[in-house]
Amino acid sequence: xxxxxxxxxxxxxxxxxxxxxxxxxxxxxxxxxxxxxxxxxxxxxxxxxxxxxxxxxxxxxxxxxxxxxxxxxxxxxxxxxxxxxxxxxxxxxxxxxxxxxxxxxxxxxxxxxxxxxxxxxxxxxxxxxxxxxxxxxxxxxxxxxxxxxxxxxxxxxxxxxxxxxxxxxxxxxxxxxxxxxxxxxxxxxxxxxxxxxxxxxxxxxxxxxxxxxxxxxxxxxxxxxxxxxxxxxxxxxxxxxxxxxxxxxxxxxxxxxxxxxxxxxxxx
Amino acid sequence: xxxxxxxxxxxxxxxxxxxxxxxxxxxxxxxxxxxxxxxxxxxxxxxxxxxxxxxxxxxxxxxxxxxxxxxxxxxxxxxxxxxxxxxxxxxxxxxxxxxxxxxxxxxxxxxxxxxxxxxxxxxxxxxxxxxxxxxxxxxxxxxxxxxxxxxxxxxxxxxxxxxxxxxxxxxxxxxx
Numbered sequence: 001x002x003x004x005x006x007x008x009x010x011x012x013x014x015x016x017x018x019x020x021x022x023x024x025x026x027x028x029x030x031x032x033x034x035x036x037x038x039x040x041x042x043x044x045x046x047x048x049x050x051x052x053x054x055x056x057x058x059x060x061x062x063x064x065x066x067x068x069x070x071x072x073x074x075x076x077x078x079x080x081x082x083x084x085x086x087x088x089x090x091x092x093x094x095x096x097x098x099x100x101x102x103x104x105x106x107x108x109x110x111x112x113x114x115x116x117x118x119x120x121x122x123x124x125x126x127x128x129x130x131x132x133x134x135x136x137x138x139x140x141x142x143x144x145x146x147x148x149x150x151x152x153x154x155x156x157x158x159x160x161x162x163x164x165x166x167x168x169x170x171x172x173x174x175x176x177x178x179x180x181x182x183x184x185x186x187x188x189x190x191x192x193x194x195x196x197x198x199x200x201x202x203x204x205x206x207x208x209x210x211x212x213x214x215x216x217x218x219x220x221x222x223x224x225x226x227x228x229x230x231x232x233x234x235x236x237x238x239x240x241x242x243x244x245x246x247x248x249x250x251x252x253x254x255x256x257x258x259x260x261x262x263x264x265x266x267x268x
Numbered sequence: 269x270x271x272x273x274x275x276x277x278x279x280x281x282x283x284x285x286x287x288x289x290x291x292x293x294x295x296x297x298x299x300x301x302x303x304x305x306x307x308x309x310x311x312x313x314x315x316x317x318x319x320x321x322x323x324x325x326x327x328x329x330x331x332x333x334x335x336x337x338x339x340x341x342x343x344x345x346x347x348x349x350x351x352x353x354x355x356x357x358x359x360x361x362x363x364x365x366x367x368x369x370x371x372x373x374x375x376x377x378x379x380x381x382x383x384x385x386x387x388x389x390x391x392x393x394x395x396x397x398x399x400x401x402x403x404x405x406x407x408x409x410x411x412x413x414x415x416x417x418x419x420x421x422x423x424x425x426x427x428x429x430x431x432x433x434x435x436x437x438x439x440x441x442x443x444x
Contacts, residue, residue, distance in 0.1 A: 105370040108392050110385045148274070155281050162288050168368055177289055184285040188278040195274035254366045255391045 021210040024218050029066075031221040032059040035228065044175070044231045050097040051179065057090060081143065088150045092121060094183055095157050101176045102165045108255055112164065117157050124153040141198065148194040155187050178227015186220035322352050325412040345410060352411035353403065360399050367392055 035055055039045040045052035061083050068079050099113025129149045136142035158180065165172060172180065193212040200208070328348070332341035405413055 106368065107371050107385070108367045108369075108388050111389045112392075115389060152274075152277065155277070159281065159284065162285065166288065172289075181285060181289055184282060188282045191278040191281075192275050195271040195278075199271040255363075255388060255395070 017207050017210060021214060024211065024214040025062075028214055028218040028221055029059070029062050031218065031225055032062065035221065035225050038225070038229060042230050044228050047231060048097055048101070048175070048179075048228070050093045050100070054090060054093045054097075058087070061087070085143070085146075088147055091150075091154065092117070094179070095154060095161075098158075098176060098179055098183070099161055101179075102161060102170050102172065103168070105170065106168060109168065113161055116160055116164065120157050120160060121153060124149075124156065129153060144194055144198050148191065148198065151187050151190045151194065154183075155191065158184060158187065174227055174232035178223055182220040182223030182227065185223060186216050189216035189219070319355060322348055322355055323411050328412070345412070348412075349406065349410045352406050356399060356403050356406060360403075363395055363399070 032055055036052070036059060039048075039052050039055075065076075065080065065083055069076050095117050096114055099117045103109050103111070103113045129146060132145040132149050133142055136145060162180070164170075189212065193209060193216070197209050328341045328344050331337045331344060
């Protein structure tokens with residue numbers, strides 16, 4: 001998740017800024033560990049398998065990056081960028097997890113969130129993210145631009161998911177609401193500092209990024225840890241008219257019935 | 269300038285998220301749904317077959333051509349158009365109700381995903397697109413317009429209906 005920020009390959013700031021950034025990074029790493037331990041103890045990981053696989057991935061990769069940083073510092077910049085770019089893509093699993101959870105009670109639209117996530121990712125990936133990589137000649141601006149645009153894409157997906165959840169009357173439990181809120185903080189902070197990083201002088205922006213990137217992730221992890229401290233049951237959904245809940249086969253039959261009725265009308 | 273735009277996006281997004289999470293959702297049904305009249309019952313065949321009458325142009329033709337009452341025929345067409353729109357809106361509202369119906373026993377384990385979720389999503393989206401299109405055509409041209417294309421080239425519904433029926437039948441057999 002880029003605890004060391006997009007400035008990993010840049011000269012890190014000296015003095016207090018460097019120490020401050022490192023302390024926040026270690027704090028974030030400890031929070032990741034706590035989240036994994038707590039998830040295993042309360043078995044929350046069974047309900048959120050994609051999210052916990054993502055956290056385990058981040059935890060292991062962060063550990064690997066620390067080892068490279070201390071043992072083979074000359075290999076660190078290249079290793080960092082690979083890890084950073086892969087992490088940007090892996091973050092989409094968090095969105096898939098959220099989208100799955102939001103529509104889980106509704107059999108007819110259970111995969112709507114996943115479909116929205118995939119469609120928006122592909123569409124914005126082609127028209128918004130890809131040109132940033134292809135059109136840039138320098139590595140640093142290209143990577144910053146790629147990270148920024150990926151964040152904006154995730155924000156769009158989250159906003160659409162929020163809207164869809166409200167439209168269909170899906171009540172987010174504490175766990176899912178916390179996941180979404182934490183990720184929103186992280187993305188909003190990332191957009192702000194990546195945009196600033198693009199605009200300011202590289203030396204100045206490196207100082208800001210060194211602290212801001214791990215701070216954004218640490219805040220996100222804090223919200224996730226609090227919201228996933230224990231498994232909160234999904235709040236009961238409102239009764240709609242005469243509907244009192246039914247199994248998915250019954251819903252499927254009614255859907256096909258209404259669908260074929262409309263089709264008959266269109267065939268006339 | 270572009271930095272400011274991105275900063276504004278970030279702040280606006282955070283405000284939106286906080287607002288949405290803080291604002292409790294009312295337990296009352298959606299206003300848009302309550303305003304529209306529901307179909308009496310989805311299982312009510314008579315209500316569904318009402319469409320045959322509403323969308324049948326023979327009455328208006330009979331009035332206009334055989335009895336030579338063009339004004340009456342026009343009035344009937346206007347009334348039928350209103351009825352057709354109400355019928356379609358009721359069908360849409362009933363469909364929304366089915367879509368928003370939570371599962372009776374939601375599965376806790378994520379791997380317990382019932383087969384055909386993607387098919388059901390396709391059916392839902394297909395219906396929404398078709399009913400919106402039909403409403404648009406009826407509102408613009410009336411219920412007797414022939415410009416509604418045939419969707420017979422879409423091979424999915426019949427097969428899916430069969431498979432869903434088969435699955436439901438198999439389930440009911442296994443439960444007995």
